[in-house]
Amino acid sequence: MNNLLEIKNLYIEAFYEEQWQPIVRNISLNLKRGEVLGLIGESGAGKSTIGLAAMGYTRQGCRLASGSINLDGTELMGASDEELKAVRGSKIAYVAQSAAASFNPSHRVIKQYAEAPVQHGLMGYEEAEEEAVELYRRLFLPTPEKIGYRYPHELSGGQLQRSMVAMAMSCKPDIIVFDEPTTALDVTTQIEVLAAVKEITEKMNKAALYITHDLAVVAQVAHRIMVLRNGRLVEEGETCQLLEKPKEKYTRELLNVRNTRQEKPITDKMGVILKIENVTATYTGQENVLEDIDLVVRKGRTVALVGESGSGKSTLAKVITGLLPATHGSVSFFGEILPPELKKRTKEDLRRMQMIYQMPDTALNPKQSVRKVIGRPLEFYFGIKGKEAEEKVRELLRKIELDPDSYIDRLTTELSGGEKQRICIARALAAEPELIICDEVTSALDQLVAEGLLDLLQDLQNKTDVSYLFITHDLATVKAIADKIVIMLKGKIIEQGEKKQVLSPPHHEYTDKLLASVPEMDPNWLDNLLAQRASAFI
Amino acid sequence: MLKLLRQSPLSAQIGMAIVLLNIMAAVFAPIIAPYGETSVVGDVWEVFSLKYYFGTDHIGRDLFTRMMYGARNTITLAFITTFLSFLVGSSLGFIAAVKGDWTDTLLSRGVDIIMAFPTLIFALMILSVMGSSIPTLIFTIAILDSTRVYRLSRAVAMDIEVMEYVEAARLRGEGLWWIMRHEILPNAMPPLMAEFGLRFCFVFLFIASLSFLGLGLQPPLADWGGMVRENAGAITFGIYTPLIPAGAIALLTVGVNLIVDWFLHLSSGLHE
Numbered sequence: 001m002n003n004l005l006e007i008k009n010l011y012i013e014a015f016y017e018e019q020w021q022p023i024v025r026n027i028s029l030n031l032k033r034g035e036v037l038g039l040i041g042e043s044g045a046g047k048s049t050i051g052l053a054a055m056g057y058t059r060q061g062c063r064l065a066s067g068s069i070n071l072d073g074t075e076l077m078g079a080s081d082e083e084l085k086a087v088r089g090s091k092i093a094y095v096a097q098s099a100a101a102s103f104n105p106s107h108r109v110i111k112q113y114a115e116a117p118v119q120h121g122l123m124g125y126e127e128a129e130e131e132a133v134e135l136y137r138r139l140f141l142p143t144p145e146k147i148g149y150r151y152p153h154e155l156s157g158g159q160l161q162r163s164m165v166a167m168a169m170s171c172k173p174d175i176i177v178f179d180e181p182t183t184a185l186d187v188t189t190q191i192e193v194l195a196a197v198k199e200i201t202e203k204m205n206k207a208a209l210y211i212t213h214d215l216a217v218v219a220q221v222a223h224r225i226m227v228l229r230n231g232r233l234v235e236e237g238e239t240c241q242l243l244e245k246p247k248e249k250y251t252r253e254l255l256n257v258r259n260t261r262q263e264k265p266i267t268d269k270m271g272v273i274l275k276i277e278n279v280t281a282t283y284t285g286q287e288n289v290l291e292d293i294d295l296v297v298r299k300g301r302t303v304a305l306v307g308e309s310g311s312g313k314s315t316l317a318k319v320i321t322g323l324l325p326a327t328h329g330s331v332s333f334f335g336e337i338l339p340p341e342l343k344k345r346t347k348e349d350l351r352r353m354q355m356i357y358q359m360p361d362t363a364l365n366p367k368q369s370v371r372k373v374i375g376r377p378l379e380f381y382f383g384i385k386g387k388e389a390e391e392k393v394r395e396l397l398r399k400i401e402l403d404p405d406s407y408i409d410r411l412t413t414e415l416s417g418g419e420k421q422r423i424c425i426a427r428a429l430a431a432e433p434e435l436i437i438c439d440e441v442t443s444a445l446d447q448l449v450a451e452g453l454l455d456l457l458q459d460l461q462n463k464t465d466v467s468y469l470f471i472t473h474d475l476a477t478v479k480a481i482a483d484k485i486v487i488m489l490k491g492k493i494i495e496q497g498e499k500k501q502v503l504s505p506p507h508h509e510y511t512d513k514l515l516a517s518v519p520e521m522d523p524n525w526l527d528n529l530l531a532q533r534a535s536a537f538i
Numbered sequence: 539m540l541k542l543l544r545q546s547p548l549s550a551q552i553g554m555a556i557v558l559l560n561i562m563a564a565v566f567a568p569i570i571a572p573y574g575e576t577s578v579v580g581d582v583w584e585v586f587s588l589k590y591y592f593g594t595d596h597i598g599r600d601l602f603t604r605m606m607y608g609a610r611n612t613i614t615l616a617f618i619t620t621f622l623s624f625l626v627g628s629s630l631g632f633i634a635a636v637k638g639d640w641t642d643t644l645l646s647r648g649v650d651i652i653m654a655f656p657t658l659i660f661a662l663m664i665l666s667v668m669g670s671s672i673p674t675l676i677f678t679i680a681i682l683d684s685t686r687v688y689r690l691s692r693a694v695a696m697d698i699e700v701m702e703y704v705e706a707a708r709l710r711g712e713g714l715w716w717i718m719r720h721e722i723l724p725n726a727m728p729p730l731m732a733e734f735g736l737r738f739c740f741v742f743l744f745i746a747s748l749s750f751l752g753l754g755l756q757p758p759l760a761d762w763g764g765m766v767r768e769n770a771g772a773i774t775f776g777i778y779t780p781l782i783p784a785g786a787i788a789l790l791t792v793g794v795n796l797i798v799d800w801f802l803h804l805s806s807g808l809h810e
Contacts, residue, residue: 323709342708
């Protein structure tokens with residue numbers, strides 16, 4: 001069969017530090033009809049750049065330097081804007097990571113679907129709507145006849161992402177580029193989108209480039225996988241082959257990260273640090289976001305709070321820290337009931353409970369240096385200043401495995417995501433806390449970087465006996481770090497217990513669904529799961 | 539800083555040259571100026587000559603001398619006023635954003651009330667009641683202007699206030715002052731700087747128009763707005779004299795705006 005897409009010896013350059021520097025080097029790939037090619041690698045690997053280049057597009061400040069991009073007989077390298085315009089949408093389409101940001105919030109979903117085919121003169125508006133409904137049905141969207149007439153904010157993240165896929169299909173392209181389409185979604189909604197991707201590529205005979213950083217996800221949809229790093233090809237192979245016998249060390253690292261955790265003995269004799277009793281909270285005064293929460297965190301142990309987005313995990317963190325006073329119930333810290341409002345708490349209470357955030361970019365003041373970020377809690381809580389503080393900051397930097405000499409004077413904007421998150425940890429540690437609340441601390445990071453961070457947190461716990469309350473939607477993280485698991489759904493705790501107990505059957509229906517939704521490194525996992533669920537419905 | 543100056547675009551450099559020229563004139567007025575600020579040296583509305591570079595004004599004072607001293611009075615006054623309005627406006631704006639709740643409501647509605655009056659009318663009212671002394675002038679314009687600064691800094695601070703680093707500071711137990719000074723101000727600086735430049739021009743023009751109406755700086759003190767008014771009659775005789783102070787006002791406004799444009803460009807993160 002002929003190749004739909006042929007990229008040969010592609011070099012892409014970006015302009016920085018006042019010269020053109022290659023960010024993608026010598027990449028060649030072929031894509032046949034009905035085939036899915038997975039591109040995998042950490043951020044900065046050049047995955048998205050290649051995906052966009054397949055459409056003859058580069059981000060601002062980048063250029064296609066050399067090589068050839070042949071799309072079904074059309075050479076895109078050096079093609080005119082007119083030629084590119086004709087190809088985009090009709091032959092190749094793009095599905096971006098964040099569907100929410102790609103939809104115009106003030107138009108109905110179906111109208112946005114119809115825009116492209118009507119513009120390209122392929123069909124009339126009515127016809128486009130009919131096709132949209134048909135596609136919505138094929139992509140398993142609920143009430144396909146009606147859902148298109150909603151506004152984007154009236155759809156869930158998974159539904160939006162699927163209608164985005166439908167939109168990409170509107171001009172009947174031969175190739176679709178999926179750029180991390182499930183990264184922003186929960187595990188349970190991720191399944192829906194993956195099933196939709198599979199439906200399109202297999203039953204509708206389209207080709208696809210699937211870009212992701214998650215090997216387990218790509219294993220479900222791709223026939224072949226290319227592993228990329230720093231713009232270079234590391235390894236390429238059939239999915240099964242690559243998963244079973246990876247040749248390169250880097251691929252093995254990517255494969256192994258999920259299985260390296262060792263069990264930690266669980267003893268419940270340790271003192272209780274945080275005790276939450278019957279906590280109910282609300283934002284509006286009407287609807288309860290949290291209902292009757294009971295929770296205990298013990299010294300030197302990690303409690304993982306698991307749930308989908310909207311389950312009230314982060315709200316609970318707000319109640320604990322005092323940002324949102326509870327309407328009922330109490331939060332006790334070291335046996336004493338804390339005042340519900342932040343302002344009434346003592347400095348000592350505040351010091352002993354620290355927080356690390358999901359987005360390190362917004363958790364650090366961009367105008368402050370590392371020295372100031374870490375030094376401030378030292379000065380604020382302990383009155384340490386000057387030379388002593390400098391020494392302390394350096395010690396803390398060494399603790400989080402960053403070289404003090406090269407990092408202490410940097411602005412926080414001059415750090416990578418993983419480094420920023422480490423600085424956040426150092427800031428929390430500077431207060432010498434007893435409890436650290438970690439709110440999705442790894443979800444904005446690449447797999448390997450996240451892995452390093454979890455190792456660091458574990459290491460620090462072993463050394464300082466600090467307790468963690470770990471809020472996450474990622475069960476892989478939970479398996480890695482938790483001693484105790486609390487599962488939340490719609491503001492209520494539906495199951496809690498020691499890790500082994502929660503993870504082994506029998507478990508609550510929802511826990512079951514959550515656990516089953518975590519992709520495994522098995523190419524047949526998605527098919528089996530979908531078959532299972534289908535038969536369960538009949 | 540020096541590197542930044544060297545990399546600045548031509549327009550900004552022209553702007554800086556204009557502003558620098560004005561500042562030099564203001565600072566060295568007593569040295570450069572050939573005559574005294576208020577001394578009558580020649581005939582009425584003499585044309586320019588080597589003796590009187592810009593000619594003379596409506597009572598025969600040397601216009602060049604008056605321009606130098608005018609720069610001094612007008613620019614100093616505008617600078618102090620703008621600075622004061624920023625001090626008041628941005629502090630209140632930050633407080634409103636950080637405190638929220640009724641503090642915010644009270645301050646914002648108060649500002650709304652002041653803004654409901656046309657500025658010029660409001661200023662005329664206060665100045666005619668209080669009398670037009672320099673402190674009242676500064677105070678009145680600063681208060682009126684600070685309402686605009688309040689609006690801007692509140693909006694900017696609101697955006698910053700929702701950032702997690704501010705929440706982190708709150709959770710640490712930091713007070714209002716620290717949060718304003720260390721977390722919000724550095725991040726609000728670029729838009730505020732740009733606004734400072736613009737406000738400076740507006741104050742400048744405002745003083746000029748007040749002087750023109752006779753409520754600004756009082757004669758015989760030289761100020762550009764006043765000089766336009768005093769010599770306005772000359773224009774009907776085809777004499778260019780009032781155009782010189784008017785041109786100086788325009789030039790400085792353009793100069794400051796060129797610099798402001800550059801600041802806006804820098805703070806928006808567009809470097810190309």
